[in-house]
Amino acid sequence: MTISPSNVSLERRAWNIRRHAIRMGEVQGQGYIAQALDIADVLATAYFHAMRYEPQNPEWEGRDRFLLSNGHYAIALYAALIEAGIVPEDELETYGFDDSRLPMSGMASYTPGMEMSGGSLGLGLSIAVGKCLGLKRKGSDSRVYTLFSDGELDEGSVWEAIMSAAHYKLDNLIAIVDVNNQQADGPSTSMLGFEPLAEKLAAFNWFVQRVDGNDLGAVRAAFDAAKDANGGRPSMIIADTLMGKGIPFLEARDKNHFIRVDAHEWQLALAALDERKPA
Amino acid sequence: MKPATAHPAPAAKGADAPAKPRLTTSAMIASIAGEGQRTKPAPFGHALVECAKTDPSIVGMTADLGKYTDLHIFQQAFPDRYYQMGMAEQLLFGAASGLAAEGFTPFATTYAVFASRRAYDFIHQTIAEEDRNVKIVCALPGLTSGYGPSHQAAEDLALMRAIPNMTVIDPCDAHEIEQAVPAIVAHKGPVYMRLLRGQVPLVLDEYGYTFELGKAKMLRDGYEVLLISSGIMTMRALEAAKALEADRVDVGVLHVPTIKPLDTATLLEACAKPGRLVVVVENHTVIGGLGEAVAGLLMREGVHPAFRMIGLPDEFLAAGALPTLHDRYGISTDALCAQVKGWLK
Numbered sequence A: 001m002t003i004s005p006s007n008v009s010l011e012r013r014a015w016n017i018r019r020h021a022i023r024m025g026e027v028q029g030q031g032y033i034a035q036a037l038d039i040a041d042v043l044a045t046a047y048f049h050a051m052r053y054e055p056q057n058p059e060w061e062g063r064d065r066f067l068l069s070n071g072h073y074a075i076a077l078y079a080a081l082i083e084a085g086i087v088p089e090d091e092l093e094t095y096g097f098d099d100s101r102l103p104m105s106g107m108a109s110y111t112p113g114m115e116m117s118g119g120s121l122g123l124g125l126s127i128a129v130g131k132c133l134g135l136k137r138k139g140s141d142s143r144v145y146t147l148f149s150d151g152e153l154d155e156g157s158v159w160e161a162i163m164s165a166a167h168y169k170l171d172n173l174i175a176i177v178d179v180n181n182q183q184a185d186g187p188s189t190s191m192l193g194f195e196p197l198a199e200k201l202a203a204f205n206w207f208v209q210r211v212d213g214n215d216l217g218a219v220r221a222a223f224d225a226a227k228d229a230n231g232g233r234p235s236m237i238i239a240d241t242l243m244g245k246g247i248p249f250l251e252a253r254d255k256n257h258f259i260r261v262d263a264h265e266w267q268l269a270l271a272a273l274d275e276r277k278p279a
Numbered sequence B: 001m002k003p004a005t006a007h008p009a010p011a012a013k014g015a016d017a018p019a020k021p022r023l024t025t026s027a028m029i030a031s032i033a034g035e036g037q038r039t040k041p042a043p044f045g046h047a048l049v050e051c052a053k054t055d056p057s058i059v060g061m062t063a064d065l066g067k068y069t070d071l072h073i074f075q076q077a078f079p080d081r082y083y084q085m086g087m088a089e090q091l092l093f094g095a096a097s098g099l100a101a102e103g104f105t106p107f108a109t110t111y112a113v114f115a116s117r118r119a120y121d122f123i124h125q126t127i128a129e130e131d132r133n134v135k136i137v138c139a140l141p142g143l144t145s146g147y148g149p150s151h152q153a154a155e156d157l158a159l160m161r162a163i164p165n166m167t168v169i170d171p172c173d174a175h176e177i178e179q180a181v182p183a184i185v186a187h188k189g190p191v192y193m194r195l196l197r198g199q200v201p202l203v204l205d206e207y208g209y210t211f212e213l214g215k216a217k218m219l220r221d222g223y224e225v226l227l228i229s230s231g232i233m234t235m236r237a238l239e240a241a242k243a244l245e246a247d248r249v250d251v252g253v254l255h256v257p258t259i260k261p262l263d264t265a266t267l268l269e270a271c272a273k274p275g276r277l278v279v280v281v282e283n284h285t286v287i288g289g290l291g292e293a294v295a296g297l298l299m300r301e302g303v304h305p306a307f308r309m310i311g312l313p314d315e316f317l318a319a320g321a322l323p324t325l326h327d328r329y330g331i332s333t334d335a336l337c338a339q340v341k342g343w344l345k
Helices: A011-030 A031-051 A071-083 A088-096 A124-138 A150-154 A156-167 A197-203 A216-228 A265-274 B043-053 B072-077 B089-101 B112-118 B121-127 B156-161 B176-184 B230-246 B264-271 B292-302 B322-328 B333-344
Strands: A065-068 A142-148 A173-181 A205-214 A235-240 B039-041 B057-061 B082-083 B105-111 B135-139 B167-169 B193-194 B197-201 B216-222 B225-229 B253-257 B258-260 B277-285 B307-312
Touching: A011 A031, A011 A071, A011 A088, A011 A216, A011 A265, A031 A071, A031 A142, A031 A173, A031 A235, A065 A071, A071 A088, A071 A142, A071 B089, A124 A142, A124 A156, A124 A173, A124 B089, A124 B121, A142 A150, A142 A265, A142 B121, A150 A156, A150 A173, A156 A173, A156 B089, A173 A216, A173 B258, A197 A205, A197 A235, A205 A216, A205 B057, A216 A235, A265 B216, B039 B043, B039 B089, B039 B176, B043 B057, B043 B082, B057 B089, B089 B105, B089 B112, B105 B112, B112 B135, B112 B156, B112 B193, B156 B167, B156 B258, B156 B277, B156 B292, B167 B176, B176 B193, B176 B197, B216 B230, B216 B264, B225 B264, B225 B292, B225 B333, B230 B253, B230 B277, B253 B264, B258 B264, B258 B292, B264 B292, B277 B292, B277 B333, B292 B307
Parallel strands: A065 A142, A142 A173, A173 A235, A205 A235, B057 B082, B057 B105, B105 B135, B135 B193, B167 B193, B225 B253, B225 B277, B277 B307
Antiparallel strands: B039 B197, B167 B258, B216 B253
């Protein structure tokens, strides 16, 4: 069983995800909001176009798995899980507070729909390799979607997993790397250069697509091709994204890993978003 | 800085010095069995095959050390349930977590140094924190390689017992490994088990011993000295107890194969017997292993016997032949006897 077909557009899903995320940021007065805004289009496509799941039964065996390797993007995934009906919307008021199911960094045991404990960067793809091997062993046609960040490309373990996924021809793996070109100490490409990334990954025997991660049409087409045209290889979607996407004053702000948002600006951000509400 | 004792200068040869046999560096696959000792081949591999015959969830995984961890026995029996992950330990344990999340019971093998040191965060986060049912089985525990610190896992137990959710086992011999494998299959949750591979000594069958997860067992009682030990040091402790018996010293041996969780009740009862010197003997650095675990327990519970620890020094250990190194670092049977006798004077 899959989620019910919906008349809600992907544009509106992405807008809703951004809105849930900003509300969580306001509740806690902090959060990786610039990343949540940049990845909202990818998450909307994953949860409302590509993936198979049952909102009321997040551990349904037939689901597609979604691994959040970059645990600090939890605010974005919670927003998607809320939009998907896996986490109740009113729970966003608890974000980051003691005893919440929505801690600042994503962990498997806290949140329905959270499949791994991220945060220590570079773990997700290795776990994904094991889950893909396990699903194939079970004869399952479920897929494993794994989101990670361009900064994680610095981690050697990511390349171990990239080699392994190709070695085992894990065509049930769809990885998405968020290239917003920002990590803790500065622009990712100035930390430890990873370009030309698409060519590198293709040489590693992956099916590689590079898209504007904030162009919903392009992202949707990339998810479709990753499923249907991967040539028996693991798929990598390189999503070039804009931090703060959808909120002009955040898009224009000096780029930073943990972008500063003053207390009064959360309402300004919501207002800016509301002005751009899609149908 | 290198410790001064790691590389002693060769002694000048006197003209009349008796010729000693030159021992070669102990090979990676060297057996720790003494000459003439009864052994069994590859007890881990064969026990795992037996379990896997009835438990289809079991899979085997390794990072380029299948043959060196006896997992090749499993590979031969179940080739399609065996995953060679390449020389990539972080991947090995992350992927083991993923397979466990999908309902499988991965036995992931490598050397103890690579699991406990190189892949520590992967074990900590993807296996222990997520409470995945992964069995980590590692060869060359403590000082069982002559290759120097790169292969000597002197601190593996300290690292592993510090991780929440982790069960830690240090088996003594082939008899115990055969029994421990089905026991850790039955236990749901992450396990770190030290492995003895190849021709593995057979000792505990003579003591009517049965492995029980979480249980310490008194192998022989004695009123003057109690040796508390795990792993191969239990074999040495039993040998030392016999040797000391000949010198009219009455020595008991309490075997503690489960390092975590500790069998606190048995330990406290055994250590509370008055007038007995308690000596913890471990194939591990004296920092953070069984010795300090027992010492902490006794302090917390107000049980204060005369207490000593025998273990590897806080040094990077030397390369060379294992008999030489075990003598030098005080964990050979002769060294055990000498230390105990010294403390009894």
